[in-house]
Amino acid sequence: MFNNSSKIMFLNILMMGTFISISANSWLGAWMGLEINLLAFIPLMSDNKLMSTEASLKYFLTQALASSVFLFAVILFLLNSMKSNSNYFMEMIIFSSLLLKSGSSPFHLWFPNVMEGLSWMNALILMTWQKIAPLMLISYIIFKPLIIMSIILSSMIGALGGLNQTSLRKLMSYSSINHLGWMLAAMYNNNLLWMTYFIFYSILTFAMIFMFNMFKISHINQLFSLFFHEKNMKFILFFNLLSLGGLPPFLGFLPKMLVIQSLTMNNQLFLLTFMVMMTLITLYFYMRLCYSAFMMNYYENNWLTYSMYKLSSMKTFLVYSFFSMFGLFIIISLYYLF
Known part of the structure; x- marks a missing residue:
């Protein structure tokens, strides 16, 4: 078990590896940054618990395989740079290894299993920061x-995979896979657009995981009996969940609206229709969580007290929640004012 100073050191190395990857001038430099990032994240994942140790081993094996394939393809690409026919296959292999690193479908099977064994803070890093370097590459x-195949499969598997889940970690992991499909669709037309989508996704994911970590929630049935004395917090939590799903008029609808506009302008209507249909399925299992809580037709434990909660942490969560719920109105108002 590492102390706080060691964790801060590993976090700094992890961020340094990401910056090396996205600023590298060669594929070998990008590979080196990815390896530094991987070797810094493994100690953060392991905290002397069986589930986290198993998750760190799965993550290491998967990322090591992706890095090996990536390095192999880069070396062959450099050796056969004069042969145009071989470049096509080398680009495909490099692209596939990066999809594996990011957890995009059809190379997604490791992602929910690794998420299930992590703490909420490590899960947040895996869902947000660890995707920056692979997506940038x-x-x-x-x-x-x-990329078109990955967009379709990520949208479909991210939607259908979350239907029968009771674990919130797996639910968030399938939601992340679905959002990866939208990021790849944004990337297909505009590089700046996927970065914008990623920033909004990171903010909304942080708000949700901050809440789950503060109240130590891991499964769906814990959500319903959580807020006996404070109903407002329950509604704020589920409004954030709906915002993450992209339901208007919450902030999560804004990046989806930008991607929809981009796909419409580029006449990719079939892809757009399919992605919107899969997002409706995602919203269905979010609404299934929220419906019984909003209707208040469930049993609650009366031994939970409000004094158990940390007021300072709750204030931080309320700030993020306000931005999540009313950010769309704020952005539209600023647009018309300036």
């Missing part, structure tokens, strides 16, 4: 046939 080498 994917934007450098967009392989059109494979």
Whole structure:
């Protein structure tokens, strides 16, 4: 078990590895940054618990396989740079290894299993920061046939995979896979658009995981009996969940609206229709969580007291929640004012 100073050191190395990858001038430099990032995240995942140790081993094996394939393809790409026919296959292999690193479908099977064994803070890092370097490298080498397939499969599996889940970690992981499909669709048309989507996604994910970590929630049935003395917090939590799903008029609808506009302008209507249909399925299982809580037709434990909660942490969560729920109105108002 590492102390706080060691964790801060590993976090600094992890961020340094990401910055090396996204600012590298060569594929070998990007590979080196990815390896530094991986080796710094493994100690953060392991905290002397069986589930986290198993998750860190799965993550290491998957990322090591992706890095090996990536390095192999880069070396072959450099050796056969004069042969145009081989470049096509090398680009496909590099692109596939980066999809594996990011957890995009069809290379997503490791992601929910690793998420299930992590603490909430490590899960937040895995869902947000650890996706920056692979997605940035994917934007450098967009392989059109494979990215379209990944967009369709990520949207579909992220929606259908969350239907029968009771674990909130797996629910968030399938939600992340669905959002990856939208990020790849944004990347397909505009590099700046996927970065905008990623920023909004990170803010909304942080708000949700901050709440789950503060109240130590891991399963769906814990949500219903959580807020006996404070109903407002319950509604704020579920409003954040609906915002993450992209339901208007919450802030989470804004990045989806920008992607929809981009796909419409580029006449990719079939892809747009399919993604919107899959997002409706995602909203269905979010609404299934929220419906019984909003209707208040469930049993509650009366031994939970408000004094158990940390007021300072709750104030921080309320700030993020306000931005999540009313950010769309704020942004629209600023747009018309300026």
